[in-house]
Amino acid sequence: MPQRYLRIFCAEAEAHLTSLRSGLLVLEKNPASTNLLHELLRNAHTLKGAALMVGVSDIATITDKVEEQLKRMASGAEPIDDAAIDLLFKGIDAITLISTALSRGAEPQLDVKRFLAEYRVNRSGRASRRETREGSCGQLSETARAAFRTFESLQQLIAEMGVKKQRLEGRLSRIKELARWVAPNSEAVLGRFRLELEDDLLYLDYLIQELHDKACVCPLDNVRDFDFAGAPTGRDTCHA
């Protein structure tokens, strides 16, 4: 494997591991944060895919176990408690150890087989005393929870649409003026404007589609009213 790819991988792994660590600390305090859990899953899944690509199978195997556990937590099959978080941290520490050694060109001081066996035992022990989480869905709710990022993304798209619309209006006014004054042999200028307008229209059309699709995935069915007041304090906010 070319060193260039390994260098990119190590930097990427470090970023994912940092996100996983900080995310787990937040999850420990706020176990109901399903959006955060999804974000952690994405981090683990991307890290696993990258490790597979560069052929670092030990990291891929351990990350697969971490991902599997996160999936079970996300589906409610495993509780999100201190013991679960501790176990995930053990996995992340093991991955960090291998990744750090890799970036230094050293041999990792970890018996992966033994680590995986212990990880399995810990998980089976937990499974035998599994608890079920209480669901909170199915009734008319006063509040709606959604990833702050979702709303932030919506706001960005709306702002971008507004800017595009203003530019489009400006160009339309200009093209109207030009049409009155332009010499018959200067049609190329108008032609260029028309192309620019077409580009803007293409993008605006896309933005409208994107906004519509994003809005449709917001779970609004059981919500009585919305209130966007209050600054975001974490990864999932947006109380209604």
Place this chain on the structure above:
Amino acid sequence: MGKNILIIDDSEVVLAMAKDVLEEAGYQVDTATNGIEANRYIFSRNKPNLIIMDIMMPMLDGNKKAKILKENELSRDIPILLLSSKSDLEMRSLARESGADGYILKPFSPVQMTSMVRKCLQATGSMAALSAQ
């Protein structure tokens, strides 16, 4: 001029490897790390001939993005290959549900990647020729 391919993946190393493989095979390659960033390439005059897209990405998952693109008349004609380390079975189902034209499993070899891309471009070319008749 080679066909234009857009790769969307939140993994820098996957982007680098896929880009190198496809450029080596003579394609022109653009990259984006999420679906929103990718729109700059997709909704432009010089739209890509093929999109290769990871499944689990920030902001919007690849399979959802693929569905949106396939429902939009401005982008529905661009073939899409999903890319992931999920199982073969899962990928088949996600590709079918999203309307994607196929999938590539991670880890992929240069041969697997280029052969899948070539097949997909050929299939799209044949369909376009048929509909033009």
